[in-house]
Every structure is written in C-alpha cells, then in structure tokens.
Amino acid sequence: MIEFSDVSRNFTVGDQQVQALRNINLTLGAGEYVSIMGPSGSGKSTLLNLIGLLDRPSSGVYKLDGMDVTTLDDEQQARVRREKVGFVFQSFHLVPRLTAAMNIELPLILAGVAAEERKTRVKQLLQNYGLADRADHRPDQLSGGQRQRVAIARATIMQPSVLLADEPTGNLDRTTGWEVLKLLEGLQDQGITLVVVTHDAEIGARAKRQIHTLDGRILSDAQRA
Amino acid sequence: MFFRDFLTLASSSFLSYRMRSFLTGLGIAIGIAAVILLTSIGEGLHQFVLSEFSQFGTNIVSIQPGKTQTHGGNAGVFGSTRQLSLDDAESLRHLPYVENVNPSVMGNAELRANGKTRRTTVFGEGRDFARAFTMKVQSGSFWTDEDNEQARAFVVLGSKVRQELFAGQNPLGSYLRVGGQRYRVVGVMESKGQVLGLDLDDSVFIPAARAMELLNRSGLIEVQVSYRASVDVNEVIRLVTERLKERHGREDFTIISQEQALEVLGSVLDVITFAVGALGGISLLVGAVGILTIMTMAVTERTAEIGLLRALGAREQQVLLLFLGEAIMLSALGGVLGLLIGIGVAQGLHWLFPAMPVHTPWFFAVLAECSAVLIGLLAGVMPARRAALMNPVEALRAE
Numbered sequence: 001m002i003e004f005s006d007v008s009r010n011f012t013v014g015d016q017q018v019q020a021l022r023n024i025n026l027t028l029g030a031g032e033y034v035s036i037m038g039p040s041g042s043g044k045s046t047l048l049n050l051i052g053l054l055d056r057p058s059s060g061v062y063k064l065d066g067m068d069v070t071t072l073d074d075e076q077q078a079r080v081r082r083e084k085v086g087f088v089f090q091s092f093h094l095v096p097r098l099t100a101a102m103n104i105e106l107p108l109i110l111a112g113v114a115a116e117e118r119k120t121r122v123k124q125l126l127q128n129y130g131l132a133d134r135a136d137h138r139p140d141q142l143s144g145g146q147r148q149r150v151a152i153a154r155a156t157i158m159q160p161s162v163l164l165a166d167e168p169t170g171n172l173d174r175t176t177g178w179e180v181l182k183l184l185e186g187l188q189d190q191g192i193t194l195v196v197v198t199h200d201a202e203i204g205a206r207a208k209r210q211i212h213t214l215d216g217r218i219l220s221d222a223q224r225a
Numbered sequence: 226m227f228f229r230d231f232l233t234l235a236s237s238s239f240l241s242y243r244m245r246s247f248l249t250g251l252g253i254a255i256g257i258a259a260v261i262l263l264t265s266i267g268e269g270l271h272q273f274v275l276s277e278f279s280q281f282g283t284n285i286v287s288i289q290p291g292k293t294q295t296h297g298g299n300a301g302v303f304g305s306t307r308q309l310s311l312d313d314a315e316s317l318r319h320l321p322y323v324e325n326v327n328p329s330v331m332g333n334a335e336l337r338a339n340g341k342t343r344r345t346t347v348f349g350e351g352r353d354f355a356r357a358f359t360m361k362v363q364s365g366s367f368w369t370d371e372d373n374e375q376a377r378a379f380v381v382l383g384s385k386v387r388q389e390l391f392a393g394q395n396p397l398g399s400y401l402r403v404g405g406q407r408y409r410v411v412g413v414m415e416s417k418g419q420v421l422g423l424d425l426d427d428s429v430f431i432p433a434a435r436a437m438e439l440l441n442r443s444g445l446i447e448v449q450v451s452y453r454a455s456v457d458v459n460e461v462i463r464l465v466t467e468r469l470k471e472r473h474g475r476e477d478f479t480i481i482s483q484e485q486a487l488e489v490l491g492s493v494l495d496v497i498t499f500a501v502g503a504l505g506g507i508s509l510l511v512g513a514v515g516i517l518t519i520m521t522m523a524v525t526e527r528t529a530e531i532g533l534l535r536a537l538g539a540r541e542q543q544v545l546l547l548f549l550g551e552a553i554m555l556s557a558l559g560g561v562l563g564l565l566i567g568i569g570v571a572q573g574l575h576w577l578f579p580a581m582p583v584h585t586p587w588f589f590a591v592l593a594e595c596s597a598v599l600i601g602l603l604a605g606v607m608p609a610r611r612a613a614l615m616n617p618v619e620a621l622r623a624e
Contacts, residue, residue, distance in 0.1 A: 082538025
C-alpha cells in the first residue's frame with residue numbers, strides 16, 4: 001500500500017528552482033499493476049524514485065504499508081528498500097565483474113543472509129527464470145533478454161512487495177521486450193505491486209491502471225475496465 | 226553483511242583489474258621494501274657496532290685521569306690533576322663487588338727477535354687483563370704475580386707478532402727485545418682481529434709498571450674495573466669515586482661505564498636506523514598517492530554501481546566500508562609483496578657481501594605491514610566517503 005499525500009519534489013538546477021513534482025496525491029493498493037506514462041521531464045522517474053525511497057520528497061508525506069517513511073534515516077530507509085522494494089532498470093545495472101549468480105545474490109549478501117540459504121534461493125530463481133545454465137556467466141556473456149531476467153531475479157530475490165520498473169524494455173528488441181514484460185506481469189499475478197514507467201503507449205496500455213504525468217502533475221489516472 | 230562476503234566483494238573489483246591493481250600495489254611494495262631494506266641495514270649496523278663495543282664484556286667501568294669539566298677556568302691555576310698510579314689501581318682491588326682491576330698504558334715500541342725487527346703497539350696491562358676483557362690466551366698465560374716495584378720482564382704476544390717473529394717455532398720461553406729490554410715470552414693471545422681500527426693481534430702485552438718505565442710515562446692512561454654482573458653500575462661508580470677521592474683529596478678523574486656508553490651509542494644508532502627508515506618512507510608516501518589516485522578513479526568509474534548498491538538496500542556505511550576495504554586490501558597486499566622484496570634483497574646483499582651486516586627484526590616487519598594498512602586506510606577514506614555520500618538517483622543515472 002503506497003500513499004502519497006501532497007508530495008512535492010524541488011530541484012535546484014544552477015540558480016533555478018525546478019519543480020519536478022507538484023502536490024501529488026496518490027494511492028496505490030497492494031498487488032496493483034500501474035503504468036506511469038508521460039513525456040521526459042514530466043516527473044515520472046522522480047515519482048518512481050520517491051516510491052522506491054531512493055529520493056526524499058521536499059514536502060508532503062509518503063506512507064508505505066501504513067508507515068511514514070519520509071522521516072526515516074539513511075539506515076532505516078536502506079532497510080525498507082532492501083526488504084520491500086525491487087528495482088528493474090532500463091540499462092539492467094548488472095555488476096560487470098560478477099557472475100549472473102553473484103549479481104542475483106547481491107541483495108542477500110548486503111542483507112547478511114547466510115551462505116547456504118543464499119545458494120538455494122539463487123539456484124531456485126535461476127531455475128525459475130530459465131537461467132540455470134547461465135549461472136557462471138558474466139553479464140557481457142549474456143544476451144539483453146538474459147541480462148534483464150538476471151536483473152529481475154535480483155530485484156525479486158528479497159521477495160519485495162513492490163517492484164519498480166523504469167523503462168524495463170527500453171534497451172531490448174520488441175520480442176525480448178514482450179517476454180520480459182510477461183515475466184513482470186507474471187510476478188504481479190502472484191501478488192506483487194508492479195509499477196512500470198514507460199513512454200511507450202502500447203506497453204503502458206497493458207496495465208490495469210494508467211497514470212499520465214505532465215509538468216510534475218498527474219494529468220490523468222485511469223482504471224482500465 | 227558477513228566478513229567473508231565483504232572480502233569477496235571488496236576484492237572482486239581489484240581482482241578484475243589485475244594489471245592496474247598490481248601496479249598500484251607495487252607502488253606500496255617498493256615503499257615498504259625500501260623501508261625494510263634500509264632499516265635492515267641500519268639495524269645490522271647497529272648490532273655490529275654494539276657487538277664490537279661489547280665483546281670485551283659490558284660490566285666494566287673505566288677510570289681516566291682528569292675531570293671532564295663543563296665550566297671554564299685555567300686548569301693551571303687550580304690545577305694539579307694527579308695522575309692515576311699503579312697504587313691507585315691496587316687500592317680498588319679490594320672494593321666490594323670488584324672482580325678484576327686492570328691498570329693500562331699504551332705506546333709504540335720496537336720489537337726484536339730472531340734477527341727481525343717490528344714496530345708495534347705495546348700495551349702495559351695488569352695480570353688480570355685477559356680475564357677482565359674476556360679475551361682468550363691461546364698458549365701459555367699472563368704473568369701471575371705483580372710486584373709494582375719490580376715487575377718481571379714477561380711478555381704476551383699478539384698472534385700476528387708471533388707469526389712474524391716466531392714463525393714455525395714455539396715462542397714460549399724465548400726471549401724478545403722490547404724497546405731494547407729483554408722480555409721472556411710467557412703467552413700468546415688468540416687471534417682477535419681488528420677492533421674498531423686497532424689491530425690487537427699486532428701488539429704485545431707487558432706488565433704496566435714496565436710499560437710506564439719503557440714509555441717514560443709517570444701515570445696510567447686508564448684503569449679498568451670489572452664488577453659482578455648482578456650489581457648496579459652506579460653502586461660500583463660510587464664506591465670507586467669514594468675510594469679515589471679519599472686518595473686524591475678531590476675528584477680529579479672521570480669514570481665512564483661501559484653500560485652507559487653503550488646506552489648512549491645504542492640510542493644514537495637507533496636514531497640513524499629511524500632516519501634511514503624515514504627516507505624509505507618517502508617512497509611509501511608516493512605509493513599512498515598511487516592508491517588515492519586509483520581509488521578516486523574507481524569511485525568515478527563505478528558511480529552507477531554505487532547507485533545500484535544503494536537501490537538494492539546498501540547503507541551508506543556499507544558502501545564506505547567496501548571502498549575502504551578495497552583500498553586497505555590493495556595496500557596490505559602491496560605491503561606483503563614489499564616485505565618479501567625487502568627481506569629478499571637484504572638477505573641477497575648479505576649473501577653477496579658477507580661483511581655487510583643485515584638484520585630484519587620481525588617487529589620492523591610487523592610495523593611496516595601495519596603502516597601499509599594504515600596508508601591504505603588514509604588513502605581510501607576520501608574516495609570512499611565520496612562514494613558513500615553520493616546521491617543514489619544521480620549515481621544511477623551515470624552510465
């Protein structure tokens with residue numbers, strides 16, 4: 001459950017104040033499938049970063065699962081990110097020198113999960129995502145689709161309640177893009193809250209709830225029948 | 226995060242840039258090697274000099290005539306510095322704790338035997354000379370009695386003198402002319418070699434009373450007193466001072482204790498070792514700059530990765546520790562390499578030039594490795610802080 005009340009985010013660029021988000025009020029229920037669309041600079045990525053606690057609002061209150069997370073310190077925010085949020089990026093953001101398995105294992109390592117448990121969980125996910133024979137490959141030995149699947153495996157290994165995808169298909173060809181999207185939608189079917197930021201209307205249209213942003217405001221918030 | 230995982234993660238990056246990491250580590254290695262090599266030589270020299278000085282035993286005090294004075298004034302006005310006499314030396318023999326007393330004069334004289342002539346150093350000593358200085362007599366012995374009025378004309382030869390004048394024959398019982406007087410050979414010293422530039426082998430030892438007469442000296446150059454090892458040197462100095470003041474009526478002599486002299490010498494040599502070590506430290510500093518450079522580059526290159534780690538739930542502190550750990554490991558491994566190089570080269574030098582004293586105390590090795598770790602820590606702090614305090618959103622945008 002994600003609740004934004006009167007959230008704004010200002011940036012200072014040079015000597016100019018830029019309002020990336022203006023007084024956003026938004027509630028996303030648990031398990032929803034939401035797409036956020038809008039032209040670049042409309043604030044959709046800022047919105048995603050705020051939801052994922054990578055960024056702090058300049059004003060307003062953000063409650064995640066009923067808890068006010070705007071007042072948390074760095075350590076507490078890191079903990080919330082680790083346990084409740086998964087990120088999928090356009091450019092995958094895999095660590096190039098680590099194997100696919102190690103990349104997926106990374107959140108577990110940071111969280112201090114014991115080695116045996118990590119091994120079994122990573123193995124299970126590799127199996128689920130059809131990457132079992134790619135476990136020891138480094139990212140530069142993987143195809144684009146495989147890379148994004150590794151990234152999704154990494155984002156979900158902590159079993160987060162929210163999965164945030166920023167242009168997840170942006171660096172993939174059409175077919176692979178659809179496959180990745182199907183994978184994400186499959187996770188949503190299992191109960192995860194899926195938020196996809198995109199400027200591709202066709203992809204955005206697949207979500208049940210579609211939010212359009214413009215100039216830091218929510219232009220429309222429509223529920224598909 | 227478990228410590229093992231921390232090591233794996235922190236080392237993964239420098240293991241992936243092998244060449245670059247090796248060169249950076251080499252910077253530290255050269256610094257550590259220089260420090261170890263220079264201090265090994267310094268310490269070797271230290272031990273060499275101290276052993277030269279202490280080979281005659283350390284529980285000895287020397288008494289010399291004349292007071293080392295710090296205030297000015299004409300010595301002639303107050304100044305009847307009485308010389309040290311054989312009787313002075315004799316009077317010390319019965320003091321408590323005293324084991325041996327040796328009156329000493331020294332000079333040059335011509336030796337003649339078997340039709341050969343040789344000019345050497347002549348030492349006038351007491352009968353306990355060999356015992357007081359823990360020197361060995363190879364054959365025969367020192368004279369046993371010592372009558373100050375009528376010392377007998379006995380001589381003990383240095384090994385080189387024996388070689389030169391009595392080659393191939395047993396000199397014991399033979400006669401030798403020292404400065405024109407006839408002496409009977411009663412002993413031959415074991416070879417001692419050069420000691421601080423003085424060739425003890427190329428010298429002869431005769432009773433001090435005879436030497437004073439021969440060299441036309443009215444007093445002794447020095448009196449050495451050896452004392453029981455368990456006794457505090459200051460107690461011995463006090464007793465000797467008291468006794469001689471009684472005899473001379475004033476303190477017109479100087480007492481030098483071997484122990485105190487060695488202490489002063491030791492601290493001077495320590496300073497030298499430290500100074501050459503510090504010279505090596507300069508190259509260590511250059512190595513530190515190398516680590517700083519490479520870590521600054523690493524943070525810039527891996528900005529996106531830092532953003533990712535934060536997105537995956539890494540705390541600022543974890544990011545800081547990862548980069549700090551990387552810098553420390555790089556430096557510590559360089560340090561180990563440097564230790565190997567430094568000790569290797571030091572031992573190699575010793576092998577090539579056996580005369581060159583080399584010694585690497587393990588304490589120095591530990592200290593050098595600790596300083597490598599400390600350097601990694603200091604050089605890593607700035608880049609690691611920059612990594613930790615990065616804005617994750619901006620970091621993720623860098624690609």
